[in-house]
Amino acid sequence: MSLLVTGSIGIDTVEAPWGKVEDALGGSGVYFACAASFFGPVRLVGVVGGDCPEEFLRPLRENPRIDLSGLEVRSGSKTFRWHGRYHADVNRRDTVSVDLNVLGEAGPKVPPAFRDSRYVFLANSHPQLQMELLSQLGSPSVVAADTMDLWIRNERPALVSLIERLDGLVLNDSEAKELTGLPNVIQAGAAIARMVRRFVVIKKGEHGSLLFVDGKVFTLPGYPSDRVVDPTGAGDCFAGAMMGYLASVGRLSPATLRKAIAYGTVTASLELEDFSVNRLLAASREEIDRRLADLRRMVRF
Amino acid sequence: MSLLVTGSIGIDTVEAPWGKVEDALGGSGVYFACAASFFGPVRLVGVVGGDCPEEFLRPLRENPRIDLSGLEVRSGSKTFRWHGRYHADVNRRDTVSVDLNVLGEAGPKVPPAFRDSRYVFLANSHPQLQMELLSQLGSPSVVAADTMDLWIRNERPALVSLIERLDGLVLNDSEAKELTGLPNVIQAGAAIARMVRRFVVIKKGEHGSLLFVDGKVFTLPGYPSDRVVDPTGAGDCFAGAMMGYLASVGRLSPATLRKAIAYGTVTASLELEDFSVNRLLAASREEIDRRLADLRRMVRF
DSSP, X not given: OOEEEEOOOEEEEEXXXXXXXXXXXXXXXXXXXXXXXXXXXXXXXXXEETTSOGGGGHHHHTOTTXXXXXXEEETTSOOEEEEEEEOSSTTOEEEEEEEOGGGGSOOXXXXXXXXXXXXXXXXXXXXXXXXXXXXXXXXXXXXXXEOOHHHHHHOHHHHHHHHHTOSEEEEEHHHHHHHXXXXXXXXXXXXXXXXXXXXXXXXXXXXXXXXXXXXXXEEEOOOOOSOOSOOTTHHHHHHHHHHHHHHHHTOOOHHHHHHHHHHHHHHHHHHTTSSTTHHHHHOOHHHHHHHHHHHHHHTOO | OOEXXXXXXXXXXXXXXXXXXXXXXXXXXXXXXXXXXXXXXXEEEEEEETTSOGGGGHHHHTOTTEEEEEEEEETTSOOEEEEEEEOSSTTOEEEEEEEOGGGGSOOOOOOGGGTTOSEEEEOSSOHHXXXXXXXXXXXXXXXXXXXXXXXXXXXXXXXXXXXXXXXXXXXXXXXXXXXXXXXXXXXXXXXXXXXXXXXXXXXXXXXXXXXXXXXXXXXXXXXXXXXXXXXXXXXXXXXXXXXXXXXXXXXXXXXXXHHHHHHHHHHHHHHTTSSXXXXXXXOOHHHHHHHHHHHHHHTOO
């Protein structure tokens, strides 16, 4: 099934005690597309400024499974930039600077050739923009989205309207608690599952994830990673692999959803082993499948 | 195989926004023994003061699988007391007061009839005391222990000496990081696994656990609990069910250890559904086994 993602394309600078990259390829749409491409073709809708060097997007252009015809280059604008700094404990991160630039302007357009997309993922952005993008699509089979604490706090009515139109929502545990006002994450997930059409995935970073579907809950631990270089984009990779797998099987059953979050888990665990999308560029589907088999062995009892 | 636990017996007062119990049965040895008793007989070594009402220990005395002949009643002393208060988010807890009382005196003695115990668990206490208790035992097959941040910070040499004599160590993720100085919990677990004889279990509360054995890592998520009344003692229940299961099979293979931490996970998930040991007293082995089957289904993909 065709898969489309709308998300950011950014120029990232990431510092950590063990290294640094400057002006590296980043953004939710980029991480998502790279991860999803292991499972099938993916259409990327996003916008960059005229300052974005052609060379910069090469890893995307060279991937035959990523269709960039929905990439808008807005010549008078500047590309989104983010600069973050990780602590020795990578669970702690400071944002040094963020320049929305072109992401503060009107959103990109979904090209006519993309309007028949069956599986759609709206990566985190203003829920109004997510809704606008969704309205440009025909009648997709499965629409899922990510969100963030900022919209939960400041744009709740728009976010709730969006959530009611979603088949699936992917969000962090702290966001699930904030959205519902429930301090118990299982109660929060179950409550959000009653707002969406089908499923909710709660991401807990290194602690794994929870899946709520058909009134049931499933859970997986994180893949035990002893080499974490740069967790930027891990959540987008999780969603990319998850949706990529779902689109590849074209079915949204509890069993396919469980396997999808397992693929999300292991693909994200690869991603964080290097800066930017470097580790994903070096990875293969075989490597992801080996890690999936590892994870299956690890949770067997 | 015979199982012995050394640990505290306490009079607990627990407050939460949804209820309160005063002067309830608690303590690491108590929670451990109640949980272990679902899997086989357990010998409890501990000490209370003369103020401890006979009625108070009835749940232990009425359990035919808990052997209390190692319980010392020190008439001139007072029983250990703890008073804690949980927030609406039960992951946050304040200690209102703690009175060591008899736990600040000399430790209990292991009765001669208990010296042949094959499986031994030294619940958290001063590592010097844990070592003294261990030295009173013959030659147990498997010795495991719990510890806490206080001893890691203030009694490191004694703790390290103890750890080197252990087959297994059970500790929290923050403690594992503190013990090793490694911010990555997988690296920390692997490093501690090189200090003990056989295995390390890192508990992550609602996020599950990690098992390090034979150079490999295994992991399980927490059991998704939407009803958390009082998590006091959940870690001791985890250890009790884990050791109870291991003693019942009498084998320390990676497969039995994995099943043991699964039993620890689900038994702890029952325990936290009520104050004190109330939920454990109402539970059955069948209920634990049903929850184990639930957990197995939840992690299957």
